[in-house]
Amino acid sequence: MSISITLTLNGAARDIALDDTRVTLLDLLRERLALPGTKKGCDRGQCGACTVLVNGRRLNSCLTLAVTLDGAEITTIEGLAEGDELHPVQSAFIENDGFQCGYCTPGQIMSAVGLIAEGHAGEDLERIREGMSGNLCRCAAYHGITLAVREATRRMAEDKKGQAA
Amino acid sequence: MNRFDFIQPITIEDAIAAWRPGAAWLGGGTNLVDLMKTGALQPELVIDITHLPGLGTIETLPDGSTRIGALANNSDLAHDPGISRRFPMLAEAILSGASGQLRNAATVGGNLMQRTRCAYFQDPNAACNRRVPGLGCDAREGENANLAILGWSASCIATNPSDFCVSLAALDAVVEVQGPAGRREIAFTDFHHLPGDTPERENALKPGELILALRLPAEAAQFATNSRYLKLRDRTSFAFAIASAAAALRLESGRIAEARLALGAVAAKPWRVTEAETLLTGHIPDPALFERAADAALAGAAPSGGNAWKIDLARRTAARALVMAAAGTPARMPALPASPFGELTGEPTHA
Ligand SMILES: Cc1cc2nc3c(=O)[nH]c(=O)nc-3n(C[C@H](O)[C@H](O)[C@H](O)COP(=O)(O)OP(=O)(O)OC[C@H]3O[C@@H](n4cnc5c(N)ncnc54)[C@H](O)[C@@H]3O)c2cc1C
Ligand code: SF4
Ligand code: FES
Ligand code: FES
Numbered sequence: 001m002s003i004s005i006t007l008t009l010n011g012a013a014r015d016i017a018l019d020d021t022r023v024t025l026l027d028l029l030r031e032r033l034a035l036p037g038t039k040k041g042c043d044r045g046q047c048g049a050c051t052v053l054v055n056g057r058r059l060n061s062c063l064t065l066a067v068t069l070d071g072a073e074i075t076t077i078e079g080l081a082e083g084d085e086l087h088p089v090q091s092a093f094i095e096n097d098g099f100q101c102g103y104c105t106p107g108q109i110m111s112a113v114g115l116i117a118e119g120h121a122g123e124d125l126e127r128i129r130e131g132m133s134g135n136l137c138r139c140a141a142y143h144g145i146t147l148a149v150r151e152a153t154r155r156m157a158e159d160k161k162g163q164a165a
Numbered sequence: 166m167n168r169f170d171f172i173q174p175i176t177i178e179d180a181i182a183a184w185r186p187g188a189a190w191l192g193g194g195t196n197l198v199d200l201m202k203t204g205a206l207q208p209e210l211v212i213d214i215t216h217l218p219g220l221g222t223i224e225t226l227p228d229g230s231t232r233i234g235a236l237a238n239n240s241d242l243a244h245d246p247g248i249s250r251r252f253p254m255l256a257e258a259i260l261s262g263a264s265g266q267l268r269n270a271a272t273v274g275g276n277l278m279q280r281t282r283c284a285y286f287q288d289p290n291a292a293c294n295r296r297v298p299g300l301g302c303d304a305r306e307g308e309n310a311n312l313a314i315l316g317w318s319a320s321c322i323a324t325n326p327s328d329f330c331v332s333l334a335a336l337d338a339v340v341e342v343q344g345p346a347g348r349r350e351i352a353f354t355d356f357h358h359l360p361g362d363t364p365e366r367e368n369a370l371k372p373g374e375l376i377l378a379l380r381l382p383a384e385a386a387q388f389a390t391n392s393r394y395l396k397l398r399d400r401t402s403f404a405f406a407i408a409s410a411a412a413a414l415r416l417e418s419g420r421i422a423e424a425r426l427a428l429g430a431v432a433a434k435p436w437r438v439t440e441a442e443t444l445l446t447g448h449i450p451d452p453a454l455f456e457r458a459a460d461a462a463l464a465g466a467a468p469s470g471g472n473a474w475k476i477d478l479a480r481r482t483a484a485r486a487l488v489m490a491a492a493g494t495p496a497r498m499p500a501l502p503a504s505p506f507g508e509l510t511g512e513p514t515h516a
Binding site: 001003020021022024043044045048051057058059060063064065067068070111114115118120124126127129130131132133134135 | 191198202240266270402
């Protein structure tokens with residue numbers, strides 16, 4: 001069965017013809033759209049490496065069938081920076097040693113962007129850790145990740161205030 | 166994964182008309198797609214129900230009951246101000262389950278219908294009566310440390326993994342469904358089945374029936390000030406329960422006017438224990454009383470394999486959840502929802 005879908009992918013409209021209903025969003029990004037920034041860890045919802053934003057919310061792309069996404073807006077790690085300017089979450093990860101090998105990092109960063117938008121954790125380290133528990137890090141860079149998320153939360157709140165003033 | 170056809174109907178009537186044997190409803194996909202990947206489930210037709218209208222709303226009806234549409238996602242539900250204020254233990258149960266990403270995708274209907282996490286159910290090469298009736302049960306002689314201690318049978322010893330459903334059982338929820346023969350309602354405690362000789366009949370849904378909504382009676386909100394969900398896990402967060410309990414008390418002049426208690430991760434269905442509720446009613450809350458209620462709740466428990474340890478753990482979990490409920494619902498959702506770590510009522514400290 002073949003199905004065509006339209007996506008807004010990192011800001012650009014894309015028409016995609018799917019010849020197979022089984023393709024997950026993760027495999028679509030990595031294997032067919034040359035966007036390998038999103039990682040495959042477990043392929044079963046258990047590690048968070050594949051986290052992307054779908055219509056602004058963080059999801060596991062490994063458990064999302066691409067055919068279900070007609071009309072959706074998708075942001076991956078490749079779509080976060082504006083030109084050479086990193087997203088505040090990206091810079092905070094670098095400044096706080098939020099990674100070691102880097103494999104889980106795109107998922108961590110996309111999850112953090114989603115978490116900050118949800119707005120339930122604030123700058124509370126305990127709530128950040130809990131909110132990020134869907135992202136495993138085999139290198140155990142958790143301490144830096146937690147600090148990075150807190151700093152990004154703070155910086156983004158200040159930027160928002162700055163814009164409003 | 167096997168090949169399948171895919172449709173995305175936009176009316177409930179079309180969805181129900183499209184159903185045929187071998188079809189599967191698709192909600193958030195967090196359980197169905199996972200099991201399609203392992204090969205445990207091989208639907209020929211996947212019917213995406215997420216575009217059906219009107220099934221995502223959470224509303225209060227004129228009779229004071231609360232209706233939650235089957236497509237409401239788990240995150241929106243847990244953070245809905247009305248839900249967390251009126252039914253805090255529902256919100257706490259949801260937030261103790263899965264991860265932020267998964268809760269964003271998972272729907273109410275899918276959560277009710279999620280399958281057991283028994284490893285042999287997920288593995289198409291294993292013998293599993295629940296997946297293929299009559300094949301046998303590899304769990305009996307295999308990995309069964311976290312399987313059932315109540316209500317199991319010789320044919321299946323699996324547990325229901327849902328946290329949300331434990332709180333729903335305690336609060337007397339009702340499930341609204343629609344199928345080829347029309348609409349009907351199912352009491353939540355009758356929704357999931359114990360295995361008996363037919364573990365493949367997991368719940369009360371008939372072929373082609375679709376869950377439309379859940380309803381919570383107005384009385385369920387009377388427990389708002391004293392209700393907790395407590396969940397024991399192998400790690401602090403993002404893990405299924407090894408034992409859990411939803412406990413709710415309605416206190417009047419210092420006595421328990423009404424109690425609710427349900428256990429999770431112990432049986433193929435959320436385990437409501439009315440015997441324990443009766444035992445609590447009329448008494449002054451007290452740890453010794455809660456121990457007796459927990460003893461009553463586990464009175465019929467028996468190990469189904471190498472899991473005798475769970476009986477005592479479930480008993481203590483039940484007693485502790487009652488102590489926490491008596492202490493009062495915290496003003497704000499704890500940082501670690503349903504966690505045993507930390508203060509009973511205040512902010513938990515990290516494990
Ligand atoms: C890594 C991981 C960890 C998890 N941890 C937890 C946990 O700690 N606690 C917990 O409770 N859960 C946990 N879950 C399970 C999660 O809660 C469920 O996967 C989720 O609730 C299923 O919802 P869904 O909408 O994604 O369902 P789907 O995957 O879309 O569907 C699941 C089943 O329900 C059926 N279905 C869906 N909607 C309807 C409907 N309206 N009417 C009739 N049938 C329907 C489908 O046909 C399918 O059989 C975890 C899942 C994963 C992958
Ligand atoms: S316990 Fe139940 S689900 Fe697990 S293998 Fe046995 S029959 Fe299957
Ligand atoms: S690859 Fe999707 S959660 Fe692990
Ligand atoms: S940085 Fe190596 S897995 Fe997280």
